[in-house]
Amino acid sequence: MSEGIGEVRRGDDIARLIVEAAARQSTPVIAGDLLVIGQKIVSKAEGRLVRLSDVEPSPIARAMAAGLAKDPQLVEVILRESRRVVRMDKGVLITETHHGWICANAGVDQSNVDADYVTLLPEDSDRSARGVRDRVRALTGADVFVIISDTFGRPWCEGLTNIAIGLAGFAPLLSYLGERDPAGRPLQATILALADELAGAAEPVMGKLDRIPAAIVRGLRLKPSEEGSKPLLRDPARDLFR
Amino acid sequence: MSEGIGEVRRGDDIARLIVEAAARQSTPVIAGDLLVIGQKIVSKAEGRLVRLSDVEPSPIARAMAAGLAKDPQLVEVILRESRRVVRMDKGVLITETHHGWICANAGVDQSNVDADYVTLLPEDSDRSARGVRDRVRALTGADVFVIISDTFGRPWCEGLTNIAIGLAGFAPLLSYLGERDPAGRPLQATILALADELAGAAEPVMGKLDRIPAAIVRGLRLKPSEEGSKPLLRDPARDLFR
Numbered sequence: 001m002s003e004g005i006g007e008v009r010r011g012d013d014i015a016r017l018i019v020e021a022a023a024r025q026s027t028p029v030i031a032g033d034l035l036v037i038g039q040k041i042v043s044k045a046e047g048r049l050v051r052l053s054d055v056e057p058s059p060i061a062r063a064m065a066a067g068l069a070k071d072p073q074l075v076e077v078i079l080r081e082s083r084r085v086v087r088m089d090k091g092v093l094i095t096e097t098h099h100g101w102i103c104a105n106a107g108v109d110q111s112n113v114d115a116d117y118v119t120l121l122p123e124d125s126d127r128s129a130r131g132v133r134d135r136v137r138a139l140t141g142a143d144v145f146v147i148i149s150d151t152f153g154r155p156w157c158e159g160l161t162n163i164a165i166g167l168a169g170f171a172p173l174l175s176y177l178g179e180r181d182p183a184g185r186p187l188q189a190t191i192l193a194l195a196d197e198l199a200g201a202a203e204p205v206m207g208k209l210d211r212i213p214a215a216i217v218r219g220l221r222l223k224p225s226e227e228g229s230k231p232l233l234r235d236p237a238r239d240l241f242r
Numbered sequence: 243m244s245e246g247i248g249e250v251r252r253g254d255d256i257a258r259l260i261v262e263a264a265a266r267q268s269t270p271v272i273a274g275d276l277l278v279i280g281q282k283i284v285s286k287a288e289g290r291l292v293r294l295s296d297v298e299p300s301p302i303a304r305a306m307a308a309g310l311a312k313d314p315q316l317v318e319v320i321l322r323e324s325r326r327v328v329r330m331d332k333g334v335l336i337t338e339t340h341h342g343w344i345c346a347n348a349g350v351d352q353s354n355v356d357a358d359y360v361t362l363l364p365e366d367s368d369r370s371a372r373g374v375r376d377r378v379r380a381l382t383g384a385d386v387f388v389i390i391s392d393t394f395g396r397p398w399c400e401g402l403t404n405i406a407i408g409l410a411g412f413a414p415l416l417s418y419l420g421e422r423d424p425a426g427r428p429l430q431a432t433i434l435a436l437a438d439e440l441a442g443a444a445e446p447v448m449g450k451l452d453r454i455p456a457a458i459v460r461g462l463r464l465k466p467s468e469e470g471s472k473p474l475l476r477d478p479a480r481d482l483f484r
Contacts (some may be wrong), residue, residue: 112427181354185357
């Protein structure tokens, strides 16, 4: 989707904005479309903004901020959004959010909002995604799939990739378990993170300046499911990198 | 690209197979196309196969194999392809390959090859990608971009994603450094792993059964570069997860 959604404010109807922008661009939303929506406009519409100058940093936030050369008020907000600090070094603060995502700054972001404000991740991105899906159905009659995406870094590799932090309507993992290769051997490496690959696929057309905050991916065959994004979070008991 | 490349053998001309399959499918390769090619057919064409029954496991491979409930010959091959063991637990062996990639089993794979054989990652996937690029130019006159891809797991999240382990013709990272958001703030999180997002985008049309071992992504504007995939590897000195 090219530009045309404009600045999003608290209470805005994201689904309507996307449906209308798509129609104006002669690509009306149709059944089976996947809408990939950047987290930022969802957070703005849901009022998930914090004014840093209103925040009173705790002593621990002040101490950590000094070590990281970060703003103490920003660190305070990050800690409030976190249930665990995963790594803290070289000016980088990586935490596990209350949702279970592990990312820099708990997803708290200073860009593309007014100075002195930061955005938080949606409180429940799956709920946000379901909301958009329901609203698009009400507006157009079309059943769509929805991903709420954000760009996260990865260990060992440079560069962020867009991933799915919330979704509605389809199964985020694609499993080949039980299938066999042409030689009859069970397939290894058999579960693909389809939702993350689709979020990543949309990123190159969305861009980081947030002037293109949503993209439509068309022509996919996705497996209907209401399980949301939770299957993408690895069970800590099975995680070698806790 | 739908099916039609067939079983690849040592010495096969991958570029020709892809160009011919695309032409048969009425989507001839044109200038500016991105070819995303699964590692498996590249490894097969380059003869990067090992027969497990020919492998004599070292004592350390035997000991590790017992702890992991894996085949000692397979573990021996994995260790030969590695420069460091990153994690070893719960039946999973994650190493850093001689190239610098961190992944399960050093990329050694038993699926989609004859029983008793495994494939290794290409010796130099950037060289493989450049080879395909040069050969496509020779065959068709078209300048294309090339990614050699493999599916890797990630810490903390379930599911594999397709990533770029080699590439030719474009810059794998897309940097917004120095750009500002509409409020004039410098953008955070400003370097995107474009090559990995594009490899991921191709995966849903490629599938794991290797019957569709390559995909064409068309209509991209990529920044020409000969730097290959190395910029995707994080400098260990800057990595919080070594």
